[in-house]
Amino acid sequence: MDDVHADVRTRYEKLTEPYMDCTFKFEVVEYQGAKKAKKEQIRIIDSFKYLGLRGKIRLSNPAQVFTVLQSYSIEADLCPRSEPDYCWFGRQVGLSARSHGIVDRYEIAKRPYFGTTTFESELSLVTCNLALVKEGQLVYDxxxxxxxxxxxxxxxxxxxxxxxxxxxxxxxxxxxQKDIKRLKDNFKHYGTQTKFGDVxxxxxxNSALRKDLIVDTIVCDPPYGIxxxxxxxxxxxxxxAKLTENKLIDGEKAFLRREYVQPKKPCTLDxxxxDLLRFSAERLPVGGRLCFWMPAADDEDIPRLIPQHEKLELIYVLEQSFYRWSRRLLVYVKRDGSYTGKTVTKEERAHENNFRERYFNRFI
Ligand SMILES: C[S@@+](CC[C@H](N)C(=O)[O-])C[C@H]1O[C@@H](n2cnc3c(N)ncnc32)[C@H](O)[C@@H]1O
Incomplete structure (x- = not known):
């Protein structure tokens, strides 16, 4: 907090001038830290007295909200550290959709259709936010x-x-099966059915999409095999395969019939x-984003597991930790012809991302 005060003291006069006589309140918000006792909150708030705000304090509907944000990291015993790693002081200029209940609204259990692979609602929204999905864009998963x-x-x-x-x-x-629900029903449930193309x-x-189809944004979590x-x-x-190739039903090649189900074989995450990067490099417009989640065991050399493509700039690597493994949200932007980044294919990566095998062997 000392650094925050030192910084605020050098420049607050100009910044607070328009708000000196407004009604206001102060908030103390912690990220990962335990909620502070009232007394401690008041001590922090009082330490900003030098701002000299003249307006009335109003706890509900004040004209201005000033906030002290503190971010704590978690120790090995899963408890937050006693001191914050970072502190910020600021004036609230707007609130995100989170404050209007979006996370609660999209909670998985409230949807007509979900399954074992359904991705967390909050992080799905965060992913699309970082993908900069906008009105009217074509988005592909x-x-x-x-x-x-x-x-x-x-x-x-x-x-x-x-x-x-x-x-x-x-x-x-x-x-x-009776009363089948599917993705279309979720869109209807949220009143966004006009945004649903199809699946x-x-x-x-082995993509069947037209070669010249450009998509504005690609968001996904590829299969980990878990x-x-x-x-x-x-x-x-x-x-x-040879037998299947030559098999006839009613004089017709079996594999050309509508009810034919292709055999599948296993493949690797790498x-x-x-393939995902190659596809995105071909199909995204300049400035278009690819966002996806990549899992890894925590003892891996993770930066060296991250795939790269020369036409895509990797701009964010955001981590979510679990016990012994973590997953990363990777955000790439398609750059124009003048950009040449590095390409790191599975052959060039330090070692295989054999997350599936490691997971089932409990990361031993
Ligand atoms: C991690 S899940 C994605 C779950 C999804 N985000 C959701 O909310 O349900 C990965 C999906 O990839 C699919 N998948 C696996 N191999 C595939 C392939 N070769 N082509 C297309 N989809 C594949 C799986 O069937 C699975 O539904």
Whole structure:
């Protein structure tokens, strides 16, 4: 706090001048720290007396709100440190949608349709916010599943569509099952149905999208292979593939019939991520963003696991920690032809992101 006061004292006079006679209140907000006792809050607030504000203090609906923000880091025993790492002092100029209940509104349990892969509502909104999804943009989630990101993108006004290899996730249930709900119902529930394009069943690594289709934004969490399959179309059994290729039903090649279900084979997270970057580099307009979540075991050399593409600038790497593993939100921007970043493909990365194997072996 001493540094904050030293800084505020050098420049507060000009900054507070327009607000000297307004009604006001002070707030003390902690990030990760325990809520402060009233006495301690008052001590912090009183330490700003030198501002000399002349207006009346009003706790409800004041004209101005001044806030002291303190951010604490968490110790190994999972308790916050006793002293904050960072402090800020500021005047409130506006509140985010969070203050208007958006996180509560999009809570997963309140949606008609969700599943085991549904991504947290708050972080889906954060992801779309960082992707700068805007009214009228075309937003694509290539691993759409139950559609958390699509729904969040729709909230910000994006026209969304998605694809997934899992037919049942898109259909919301097995054919013939009663009272099936699906992603479309979630959009209806939130009154954003005009923002829902559609979903298609497709292996992302064998994309059926038109080659010249440009999408403004790509947001997703690619499959880690934990709660869902990490698969692509194809088979490792070449003999059975040969048989399938030649199989006829009613004189028609079996694999050309509508009801044919492609065999799937496992693939790696690294392979999928390289494909995602290549696709994004081709399909995003200059300035368009790709945002996705990448998991890693905490003992890995994480910076060296992050994929890169020469046409995409990596601008943010934001971490969410769990026990022994973490995931990172990676935000890339497509740059124009004059930009040449580095390319780091799976062959060039230090070692494999074999998160799935490490997870099931408890990161030993
Ligand atoms: C982590 S989940 C994404 C969940 C989604 N964000 C949601 O809210 O439900 C990954 C998804 O990728 C899909 N997937 C796996 N392999 C795929 C592939 N080759 N092509 C397209 N989707 C694939 C899985 O079926 C799964 O739904």
């Amino acid at each position: 290539p691993f759409v599943g139950t559609g958390s990101f699509a729904l969040a993108a729709g909230h910000f006004g994006g026209y969304t569509f998605g694809s997934d290899i899992d037919f049942l996730a898109l259909k919301g249930g097995r054919p013939g 298609l069943c497709m292996d992302f690594t 709660r869902e399959g990490l698969r692509v179309c194809g088979t490792t059994n070449l003999e059975s 392979f999928m991520l390289d």
